[in-house]
Amino acid sequence: MKRTAILLLTLAACGGIPMKPDGCPAEFVAVDRGPYEWRVMSARGTVVARREFRKQRDETLDFVATVTRREFEEARGYAFVKEEQLVNGTAMLFSAGDAASYLVAVFVTDAAIITVEAGGPKEAFETDEAAIRAWIAKMKP
Amino acid sequence: MMRLGVILLALTTAACGSYAPSMKRDFAPGITSESQRRHAGLEMPPTEADSTRAVAVRHTVAPEVLLTEADRKIIFNGGLMLQVADADAAEKEIRRAAEAVKGWIHKIDGPTFTLRIPAAQFMATMETVAKLGRVLDRKIAGTDVTEEYKDLQLRLENAEKLRTRISALLEKTKDVKEALEVERELSRVTEEVERLKGKLNAMNDAVTYSTVVVTLQRSAAPAKAAAAPRYPFAWVRALGLESLMDVRER
Numbered sequence: 029m030k031r032t033a034i035l036l037l038t039l040a041a042c043g044g045i046p047m048k049p050d051g052c053p054a055e056f057v058a059v060d061r062g063p064y065e066w067r068v069m070s071a072r073g074t075v076v077a078r079r080e081f082r083k084q085r086d087e088t089l090d091f092v093a094t095v096t097r098r099e100f101e102e103a104r105g106y107a108f109v110k111e112e113q114l115v116n117g118t119a120m121l122f123s124a125g126d127a128a129s130y131l132v133a134v135f136v137t138d139a140a141i142i143t144v145e146a147g148g149p150k151e152a153f154e155t156d157e158a159a160i161r162a163w164i165a166k167m168k169p
Numbered sequence: 170m171m172r173l174g175v176i177l178l179a180l181t182t183a184a185c186g187s188y189a190p191s192m193k194r195d196f197a198p199g200i201t202s203e204s205q206r207r208h209a210g211l212e213m214p215p216t217e218a219d220s221t222r223a224v225a226v227r228h229t230v231a232p233e234v235l236l237t238e239a240d241r242k243i244i245f246n247g248g249l250m251l252q253v254a255d256a257d258a259a260e261k262e263i264r265r266a267a268e269a270v271k272g273w274i275h276k277i278d279g280p281t282f283t284l285r286i287p288a289a290q291f292m293a294t295m296e297t298v299a300k301l302g303r304v305l306d307r308k309i310a311g312t313d314v315t316e317e318y319k320d321l322q323l324r325l326e327n328a329e330k331l332r333t334r335i336s337a338l339l340e341k342t343k344d345v346k347e348a349l350e351v352e353r354e355l356s357r358v359t360e361e362v363e364r365l366k367g368k369l370n371a372m373n374d375a376v377t378y379s380t381v382v383v384t385l386q387r388s389a390a391p392a393k394a395a396a397a398p399r400y401p402f403a404w405v406r407a408l409g410l411e412s413l414m415d416v417r418e419r
Contacts, residue, residue, distance in 0.1 A: 060417045063407070067416065075413050081404040098398055099405050107254030110262055110301055123255040130410050147410045 049078065051166055053159040072152035076160055081141045089136040093118040096134055106130060112161075116169050117142075119161070129153040131160065135169030142169045242318040242372070245291045245379035247309045252388045253302035256280065259385055266297045272378070284381040291379040298383055305386065318372055325365040332358045 048058045049066045056068035056076065067077035093111075097120055100106040106122035109129075117135035124130055130147040144167060146160045147153065253259040263282055267273055270290035276283040286294045295309065335355045342348040400406070 062415065062417065063412065067413075069416060075416060077413055079404075079407065081407075092404075095398075095400055095402065095405055096408065099400055099408070101254070102398060104409065107258065108302075109255060109258045123258045124410060126257075128410055130413075132408055141404045143404060143408060145408060145413045147413050 051163050052076075053156075053163055055156070055159065070148075070152070070156050072148065072155055074146065074148035074152050074156040074160070076144065076146040076163075078142065078144045081143070083136075083138070083140050087136060087141060089116065089118060089134070092134045092136050092141055093120070096120060096132060100130075100132075114165055114167075117167075119164060123150070126150065129157075131157070131164075133164050133167075135167070137169050140169075240315075241313060242315045242376045243288075244312045244314055244372075244375045245288055245309070246312075247291065247295050247379065247381040248307070248384075249295065249298055249304065249381070250306035250384045250386065251299070251302035252305055252386045254388050256385050256387050259301050262301050263298055263383055266294055269297075270294055275380075280385045280387075282383045282385075284383065285378040286381055288377060288379045291381070294381060298381070302385070303388070314372060314376070318369075318376075321365060321369050321372065325362065325369060328358055328362045328365060332362055 047066065048056070048068060052058075052068055053070075055070050056074075059067050059069045059075075061067050062077075064077035064079050067075060069075045097108060097111070100120075100122050101108050106124050109121040109123050111121075112119045114133060114135070116137070117133050119131060119133040122130045122132075124147075127150060128147060129150050131145070131153075133144040135142040135144075144164055146156075146164075148156070251259065260282070263284070264274055267284045267286060270287055270293070272284055272286035272290065272294065274282055275285045284294070284298075292309075295307075299307065332355065335351060335358060339348065339351045339355060342351055
């Protein structure tokens with residue numbers, strides 16, 4: 029029993045079994061991490077993932093949030109919907125046409141830029157949005 | 170008969186004589202009550218008694234508190250013209266913003282939405298809605314109707330008293346002609362009471378719920394890629410739905 033637990037933990041640590049992050053809403057399950065630290069998905073198809081980048085310049089939160097908003101609005105054609113201030117972070121909601129919604133929260137620490145992305149089909153996302161926002165609001169960078 | 174006419178005339182004159190002159194003050198856009206004018210740093214000529222209080226208000230009282238000053242009756246109206254990329258998403262957010270403060274969308278006319286918002290949440294809602302797009306135009310106006318409100322209340326009280334007195338007079342009439350004359354007067358005063366009640370209710374409603382008119386303007390198509398910024402940062406290039414949604418089976 030103990031050996032099985034150790035084996036499972038080892039596999040999880042090696043990326044064999046995806047693990048749900050702390051505070052993850054019950055309706056999400058962990059899925060393939062891909063390039064992310066973790067990635068979870070709801071039955072409706074909404075995906076949430078976290079990524080951390082080592083800070084190479086002295087970017088401030090305002091800088092990172094502005095770059096993110098301009099990148100999506102101007103370079104990628106997403107429609108900005110709204111912005112929300114978080115503790116050490118900013119969350120921005122975009123609409124990708126009629127099909128999809130995309131929310132990105134950026135956090136900045138002394139050493140890292142952390143991004144938490146959430147997206148999915150528009151209707152599915154709207155159903156999951158409140159739970160995702162509540163979860164992101166509690167995240168500590 | 171002559172005596173009755175004189176009595177009716179005297180009653181009516183007495184009721185009318187106590188009317189206060191109606192007074193209505195309009196403030197410039199963005200300015201509401203005099204105290205808010207001070208709060209915004211736009212000085213009115215200060216009265217001696219108010220000068221100390223005005224300074225305290227400016228530093229310690231939140232705008233919401235000023236909006237609900239119990240002793241003042243202020244009608245707030247706001248207007249926002251927003252440029253948005255996704256009008257449907259903006260409409261949903263406008264509805265959410267109104268409902269979050271127990272307000273509602275009163276009317277939709279094409280891209281124009283008329284919201285009714287509890288007065289205490291007026292400024293907060295204006296700010297929330299303004300964040301949904303690029304603000305092309307913003308108007309805020311407060312009309313102080315305190316004097317007009319008090320005047321209406323007084324006129325209503327007087328009209329009701331007059332109605333009671335005329336009713337009492339009706340019982341004392343001695344012939345049909347007199348009774349008809351008094352009844353005609355009673356009917357006129359009753360109509361006046363109802364009219365004043367209606368006006369007072371409408372004014373109460375306008376004071377309790379502010380009106381915010383939001384007009385959405387769809388922004389032009391997304392900027393062409395050539396004119397868009399190209400950021401040399403790995404973290405921003407890694408963002409986006411394509412990578413996020415690309416979940417593989419393991």
